Amino acid sequence: xxxxxxxxxxxxxxxxxxxxxxxxxxxxxxxxxxxxxxxxxxxxxxxxxxxxxxxxxxxxxxxxxxxxxxxxxxxxxxxxxxxxxxxxxxxxxxxxxxxxxxxxxxxxxxxxxxxxxxxxxxxxxxxxxxxxxxxxxxxxxxxxxxxxxxxxxxxxxxxxxxxxxxxxxxxxxxxxxxxxxxxxxxxxxxxxxxxxxxxxxxxxxxxxxxxxxxxxxxxxxxxxxxxxxxxxxxxxxxxxxxxxxxxxxxxxxxxxxxxxxxxxxxxxxxxxxxxxxxxxxxxxxxxxxxxxxxxxxxxxxxxxxxxxxxxxxxxxxxxxxxxxxxxxxxxxxxxxxxxxxxxxxxxxxxxxxxxxxxxxxxxxxxx
Numbered sequence: 001x002x003x004x005x006x007x008x009x010x011x012x013x014x015x016x017x018x019x020x021x022x023x024x025x026x027x028x029x030x031x032x033x034x035x036x037x038x039x040x041x042x043x044x045x046x047x048x049x050x051x052x053x054x055x056x057x058x059x060x061x062x063x064x065x066x067x068x069x070x071x072x073x074x075x076x077x078x079x080x081x082x083x084x085x086x087x088x089x090x091x092x093x094x095x096x097x098x099x100x101x102x103x104x105x106x107x108x109x110x111x112x113x114x115x116x117x118x119x120x121x122x123x124x125x126x127x128x129x130x131x132x133x134x135x136x137x138x139x140x141x142x143x144x145x146x147x148x149x150x151x152x153x154x155x156x157x158x159x160x161x162x163x164x165x166x167x168x169x170x171x172x173x174x175x176x177x178x179x180x181x182x183x184x185x186x187x188x189x190x191x192x193x194x195x196x197x198x199x200x201x202x203x204x205x206x207x208x209x210x211x212x213x214x215x216x217x218x219x220x221x222x223x224x225x226x227x228x229x230x231x232x233x234x235x236x237x238x239x240x241x242x243x244x245x246x247x248x249x250x251x252x253x254x255x256x257x258x259x260x261x262x263x264x265x266x267x268x269x270x271x272x273x274x275x276x277x278x279x280x281x282x283x284x285x286x287x288x289x290x291x292x293x294x295x296x297x298x299x300x301x302x303x304x305x306x307x308x309x310x311x312x313x314x315x316x317x318x319x320x321x322x323x324x325x326x327x328x329x330x331x332x333x334x335x336x337x338x339x340x341x342x343x344x345x346x347x348x349x350x351x352x353x354x355x356x357x358x359x360x361x362x363x364x365x366x367x
Contacts, residue, residue, distance in 0.1 A: 052108045056081055057115035064124075064151040068143050075103050075148050076123040079156075080115035091119045091162035091187075092152060093346065094145065096178075099170025099195070099210070102128040110166075110339035117343070120156060124148040129213070130170060136198075136217035137177045137235040145178060146185065161187060164346045168192040168337030169263065173237060176249075176271055180240030183247035188349040190250040192337035193263050196238040196271040199229075201263070210262065241271055242278035248325040249275070250345045254333030255318055259295055261335025266293055272321070272328035281323035292319060292330055312344035 057078040064073050083090065093114045097105040103125035114121045126144045127135035134140050153160055165186045167175040172194020179189045195201045198214060199222040205211040206221070215221060218231035233239055241249075251268050258264030266289055273283040291297050298318055299306060306319045310331070315338070319330040331338075 052112065055108075055115070056112055057121070062151070064144070064148045066140065066144060067147050068140055073127075073144050073147070074125050075151075076106065077152060078111050078115055078121040078123075080118050080120065082118050083120070083156075085157065087157065089157045089159035091117070091164060091346070092149070092158045093119055093121045094149060094163065094165045094186075095121055095123050096126070096145070096165070096167030096171035096174045097123065098168060099173070099213070100129045101170070107337070107339060110342060113339055113343045117347075120152065120158065122148055122152055126174065130217050131213055133217060133219065133231075136214075137174055137237075138217075141174070142178065142181060145174075146182060149185065159351065161351045163187055165189040166191070166337075166342045166346075167194070169194065169335065172337075176237035176241060176251075177235075179247055179249045180237055180243050183244050183249075186247060187351065188248040188250070188346055190252070190342040190345045191268075191271075192252050192342075193254065193257050193261065193335050194237070194251075194267060194271070195263055196236065196241070196267040196274075198236045199232045201267070202232070204264065205262070238270060238274055241274040244275050244278070244324075244326060246325045248345070248349050249327075250342075251326065251328040252338075252341070253330055254336055255292065255297060255330050256334040258293070263335060264293060265330055268328060268330070272323065272326070275326045276323035279324040279326075282321075284319070284321065284328075288319075310341070313338050313341040 055078075057080045060077045060079065062075050062077055064075055065071070066073055093110075095107060095110060097103060103123045106123055111121050124145045126141040127138065130136040149163060152158060163186050165175050165178060166189065167173075169192070172191040173196070174194075175189050175191035176194050176196060179186070179191070183189075198218070202211055202214045202222055205214070214232075218228055218235065220228045222229060222232050251272050253263070253265040253268035254261070255265065258266070269284050269289050269292070275281075276283045288299055291299055302319070303321065305321060307317065308320070309316050310329075313331060315331045315333060317329050317331040319328065321328055
C-alpha cells in the first residue's frame, strides 16, 4: 500500500473519530485506561464525564530497561484488535502523562480513537510524577521515552516515519521538551496546556503542591543557587523550542486556563513566540498576550486567521497563528486536551507530505 493511499484511508475514517468524540463528549486531561486496572485518581484533576465504549485494543504492561541507568521502566502499550504481525507497518502514538500522573493514567477517548485507526499507542512512565530529580524532563526521563519507542519498534511493525507525540498539562510540558530536544524522532506533535517556563510557574504556584513538586524536582527555589537555577532552565521547554525546526508542533490552550486552571495561557503563547523567533515569523505581541490573558480575554484587533470555529475540535477559537510548520490555538475551554483534535493534527500530517521526514536515530526490525 502506498503512503498516499494510506493517508487517504486514514482520512476516510475520520467520521468515526468525530462520532466517537461527540458520543462521549469531552474527556479532559486525565482518563484512566479501561483495559486494565487504572491509576489512582489524582485530586484536583479532571475525571471522565461519560462512560466509554469497550476498548478496541489489547493493553499490555511492559518494562523497558533504561539505556542510561539500566533500571526497568514501566510502560503501557495498546495493540489494536486488527493489528497483524505480518501486515503493513503502522503509525505509533506516544501519549505522555500529566504532571502528577504516571504511565497508568492514559486517555480513554484518545486510546480508542488511535486504535480505530489501526495504530499502536505507547504510554511511557518517564519516571512518573514530577516529585524527584529523576523526573520532570530530566535527561533520564527524556531517554526513557526514546528507549520505549525503540523497544516497541524492535518488536512491532511500526512505520518509523509516522511516530506521533502528544500530551496535556505536564504531558504538554514534556511534549514541548521532546519536540525541542528530539524533534527528528517524530512526524508531528501536539502539546496542550503545557508548562513552558518552570521558574515562572513556580512563581505562580510557590505555595501550592505544584511549587512543592518543582522544588523536589529541581532541588530548591529559583534564585537559591546557580545550580538550582540551571535545573529550572534545563527542564523548561521555552529554552529549547528554537530547535523545533520543521517538526509540525501544535500548541493549544483554553482561554480560561490560569483563571480556573493551573497553567496560564502565557506559557503556550511564549512557547509559540520562541518558535516564531527562530523561524523568522511574526510573534504574538505583548499587548496581544495581555489582552488574551485577561479574564474572558479577547484580541482587540484579531488577525483574519484568529477567530473561528474548528469542527474537529467542536470549539470556537480566539487566536490561531502559524510559524513554519508549527501552530498555536487559544480556544474556548480551560485546562484540558481534546483527543479528537490531537488525532486530527496527526491525520493532517501523513508521511508523504514531509520533505525531511522523521525517522529513528537507530533502525530496528521486528522479530
